[in-house]
């Protein structure tokens with residue numbers, strides 16, 4: 001995939017609230033208080049190459065994402081928001097929800113989603129920033145966020161936003177790029193990679209692209225008030241020698257039963273978690 005350009009968004013101050021700590025990954029505000037957005041950058045997806053080029057060759061990964069979402073997302077509910085929804089690739093997974101909001105920062109992706117769903121009155125498409133969600137507290141049963149965390153410099157601030165807009169007992173389904181994956185462990189063990197996959201700081205493999213350690217993500221979710229209930233290891237066979245030779249449907253069928261059991265060791269490049277806001 002080509003690396004998207006970036007837009008810098010200056011920090012927005014937290015609303016004055018005596019005794020409320022300032023913005024930080026480690027100390028998000030309480031879940032019923034709008035969070036301050038720290039100074040951050042947003043990658044710019046200025047065209048539709050992500051839809052027309054990147055996903056044209058990734059049937060296997062698309063199937064794996066869907067398997068994980070079907071396993072972790074409550075099948076029905078009132079209101080769901082997908083944050084960083086892109087052009088709406090996964091929107092058909094949300095059929096059981098009465099109202100669906102697809103939010104994304106990219107004008108090109110938002111325009112494509114609006115065009116695709118213009119006849120579907122259940123789906124609303126909004127342009128916006130994950131660090132400052134334009135929604136009321138407690139207004140969603142479910143938040144979904146797939147393939148976005150790797151673009152976040154301050155994921156804790158965004159997780160605090162997820163917790164704020166979820167109702168008590170609401171569910172977050174979150175995907176992140178896994179730093180502690182088997183390929184990275186082997187390369188490190190063989191001396192072909194300097195950075196350690198075992199330390200919990202993020203690894204920035206390209207500008208504004210971060211692999212994160214599962215323990216770091218779990219810690220940030222907990223601090224945002226979101227309790228991890230299930231973990232799945234995803235895209236286990238994302239290796240060109242397998243992906244280019246074997247049918248995507250076959251690989252995904254083998255992966256399906258493995259995603260849950262391997263969630264405790266997460267050997268794959270992608271991890272999905274289901275987390276719940278205390279009810």
Ligand SMILES: C[S@@+](CC[C@H](N)C(=O)[O-])C[C@H]1O[C@@H](n2cnc3c(N)ncnc32)[C@H](O)[C@@H]1O
Nearest residue numbers: 084085086089104105106129130146147148151
């Ligand atoms: C790799 S794409 C994933 C799109 C979609 N979730 C999918 O899996 O097909 C990343 C998306 O996140 C969006 N994004 C990145 N940072 C964002 C932010 N701070 N607020 C809203 N959207 C953001 C980008 O515009 C882009 O559409």
